[in-house]
Amino acid sequence: MAQSREADRFKNESARVLAVCFVLAVALAIGVGQAATQFHLREGQARAEAMLNLTASALSGWLRRFEIVPQLLADDEPLRRLVMEPHAIDTEYRVSEAHRWLEERNAILGSSEIYVIGLDGTTLAASNHARPDSFVGQNFSYRPYFTEARSGRVGRFFGLGTTSGIRGYYFAGPIRDLAGRIVGVIAVKVGVDKVEAEWRSGVERIIVSDADGIAFMSSEPDWLYAAFKPLTAERLARAQASKRYADVTPREARVDRTAAGEVDLVTVGSRAAHLVEYIEVRRFMPAAGWSLHVLLDAAPLRAQARIVTGLFIALLGASALGLIALRQWRQRERDRLAMKEAAKIELERRVEERTVELETANRLIAAEVMERRATETELRRTQADLVQAGKLSALGRISAALSHEINQPLAAVRNYADSATLLIDRGETDRVRGNLHQILKLVDRMAAISRHLREVARKPETALQGVNLAEAVAEALAVCAARLAAVGAEVKTDLPEELGPARAGPVRLQQVLVNLLTNAADAVEGREMRRIHLFARRVGTRIFLTVSDSGPGVAPAIADRIFDPFFTTKGIGAGLGLGLSISYNIIKDFGGHLTVDRGLEGGAAFVVALDVADPGEQRGMAAE
Numbered sequence: 130m131a132q133s134r135e136a137d138r139f140k141n142e143s144a145r146v147l148a149v150c151f152v153l154a155v156a157l158a159i160g161v162g163q164a165a166t167q168f169h170l171r172e173g174q175a176r177a178e179a180m181l182n183l184t185a186s187a188l189s190g191w192l193r194r195f196e197i198v199p200q201l202l203a204d205d206e207p208l209r210r211l212v213m214e215p216h217a218i219d220t221e222y223r224v225s226e227a228h229r230w231l232e233e234r235n236a237i238l239g240s241s242e243i244y245v246i247g248l249d250g251t252t253l254a255a256s257n258h259a260r261p262d263s264f265v266g267q268n269f270s271y272r273p274y275f276t277e278a279r280s281g282r283v284g285r286f287f288g289l290g291t292t293s294g295i296r297g298y299y300f301a302g303p304i305r306d307l308a309g310r311i312v313g314v315i316a317v318k319v320g321v322d323k324v325e326a327e328w329r330s331g332v333e334r335i336i337v338s339d340a341d342g343i344a345f346m347s348s349e350p351d352w353l354y355a356a357f358k359p360l361t362a363e364r365l366a367r368a369q370a371s372k373r374y375a376d377v378t379p380r381e382a383r384v385d386r387t388a389a390g391e392v393d394l395v396t397v398g399s400r401a402a403h404l405v406e407y408i409e410v411r412r413f414m415p416a417a418g419w420s421l422h423v424l425l426d427a428a429p430l431r432a433q434a435r436i437v438t439g440l441f442i443a444l445l446g447a448s449a450l451g452l453i454a455l456r457q458w459r460q461r462e463r464d465r466l467a468m469k470e471a472a473k474i475e476l477e478r479r480v481e482e483r484t485v486e487l488e489t490a491n492r493l494i495a496a497e498v499m500e501r502r503a504t505e506t507e508l509r510r511t512q513a514d515l516v517q518a519g520k521l522s523a524l525g526r527i528s529a530a531l532s533h534e535i536n537q538p539l540a541a542v543r544n545y546a547d548s549a550t551l552l553i554d555r556g557e558t559d560r561v562r563g564n565l566h567q568i569l570k571l572v573d574r575m576a577a578i579s580r581h582l583r584e585v586a587r588k589p590e591t592a593l594q595g596v597n598l599a600e601a602v603a604e605a606l607a608v609c610a611a612r613l614a615a616v617g618a619e620v621k622t623d624l625p626e627e628l629g630p631a632r633a634g635p636v637r638l639q640q641v642l643v644n645l646l647t648n649a650a651d652a653v654e655g656r657e658m659r660r661i662h663l664f665a666r667r668v669g670t671r672i673f674l675t676v677s678d679s680g681p682g683v684a685p686a687i688a689d690r691i692f693d694p695f696f697t698t699k700g701i702g703a704g705l706g707l708g709l710s711i712s713y714n715i716i717k718d719f720g721g722h723l724t725v726d727r728g729l730e731g732g733a734a735f736v737v738a739l740d741v742a743d744p745g746e747q748r749g750m751a752a753e
């Protein structure tokens with residue numbers, strides 16, 4: 130909620146900033162446009178002024194060249210005589226001489242015409258005497274230059290020739306006699322066409338206007354005789370009085386003057402009716418009574434200003450775009466950094482969480498380890514206690530078994546010895562011998578038991594060897610013969626010759642077999658069928674010797690435990706519960722294994738698996 134309000138505020142602010150920037154940019158663009166226009170117009174003005182200076186000095190020089198001509202020529206004697214004595218006998222000759230003379234001078238000076246006027250204003254001689262538009266006989270008394278010269282001053286005038294219709298500048302000066310009296314006037318007319326032609330080669334438009342603003346000379350033929358000032362009746366009358374423009378009536382030009390800063394602008398309508406704007410500079414030339422105007426087309430300058438403004442706007446736009454892009458990039462960068470920071474914080478939080486979890490787990494594990502160690506110690510202690518108890522119990526049971534095994538033969542030996550004593554007295558030596566034989570057998574049996582116990586007690590460390598299973602079985606059967614006979618067991622063996630020797634210790638193997646046979650005898654004891662079956666087979670390098678009986682078999686519930694030490698189902702004094710445990714470990718020592726299964730006779734079947742002995746291993750029992 131707060132975040133979206135913040136975003137809205139940011140958006141509004143951005144919009145306001147954008148609007149202000151836009152207004153500023155427009156104002157700036159307008160300002161730049163105006164400044165560029167002003168700059169280019171001023172530049173144009175400077176160019177026009179340079180042109181004005183050039184043109185003005187050229188014009189002044191040009192006028193000065195002809196200004197002194199009347200003065201120079203006025204002193205010429207033939208001319209003076211001609212004007213002094215117009216009616217002399219040789220006039221015709223002098224006139225023609227004057228004509229020729231004027232013609233020559235005109236050609237040398239490059240002026241339009243040179244002519245001599247009498248005091249009444251009639252032209253007496255002229256350089257153009259031979260042409261149809263000759264000035265000879267023309268009266269110029271109306272021309273201001275004539276009146277000026279006649280009064281003794283230098284006459285100047287510019288205007289359209291009334292006879293020739295050609296524009297020109299007129300200079301006139303008095304011709305004096307030797308006494309200094311004015312007797313005539315000499316005038317020079319200079320054409321302006323050449324000067325105008327030079328002006329046309331430039332881009333600037335050049336105008337020369339008279340005091341009333343009427344264009345007398347112009348680089349644009351259209352503008353000739355057009356008034357660049359309002360053409361008042363007074364001005365028009367003045368022009369007509371001097372016949373400056375002969376038959377041509379000046380007209381008013383379509384002119385509109387404005388200003389851009391310090392630059393004067395004038396819009397002039399041409400004959401083609403379209404308006405053209407010019408920069409105008411002008412100068413009054415007092416010697417000639419002229420105003421010189423230089424006009425420069427403003428359109429290219431304005432176009433340049435527009436280009437500069439356009440470029441500026443483009444630059445401004447590009448800068449604005451750049452700024453926007455920069456702003457967006459910075460915003461993105463800020464967002465990215467914020468996201469990175471958030472991710473970092475999240476990661477740190479998770480690491481912290483995980484660390485706490487791990488620490489907890491570690492503490493739990495440590496506690497568990499401690500607990501296990503304690504349990505293990507407790508277990509070991511209990512086990513040690515149990516072993517101790519078991520040992521004591523085993524000792525008691527072994528003692529019981531031992532006394533049973535020894536006491537019986539001892540009692541029998543005593544009986545045999547007692548009866549032998551009586552039989553000796555009776556002289557029945559044969560029966561005495563029989564008794565002694567029995568006694569020897571019993572003693573042998575007791576010795577065997579003793580030996581057996583000794584064998585059990587000691588763990589021989591001797592090496593294994595090849596043992597003939599048939600021999601080992603025969604030995605074991607011999608050891609157990611009494612017991613087997615006692616229970617009335619029917620023993621059957623099936624030990625093929627080709628079995629080969631098994632890898633074992635002969636004495637310990639016999640011990641195992643005795644154990645198994647004793648257990649089998651115990652199992653079949655008192656049963657209707659009392660069969661014990663010993664058989665062996667070879668599978669590859671393994672020999673499997675099975676002792677099976679027709680006893681009750683091993684109940685599945687105790688099958689796992691019968692190999693545990695001291696596990697017995699037999700009553701006190703009857704079983705130690707060590708037989709299978711010892712046997713299991715002995716077979717394991719041989720590299721074989723001892724398992725229990727269900728026998729074919731319905732009882733238990735104990736299987737001894739042994740490796741076949743290497744041929745190099747010694748055979749026999751003596752070595753162990």
Ligand code: ADP
Pocket residue numbers: 644648649652678680681682683691696697698699703704705706707708709710732733
């Ligand atoms: P003990 O014979 O002194 O009891 P053993 O370790 O030799 O000790 O045997 C452990 C137990 O295994 C016996 O108490 C008996 O329950 C069972 N057992 C051993 N051999 C047989 C067998 N052939 N048939 C049935 N049960 C047997």
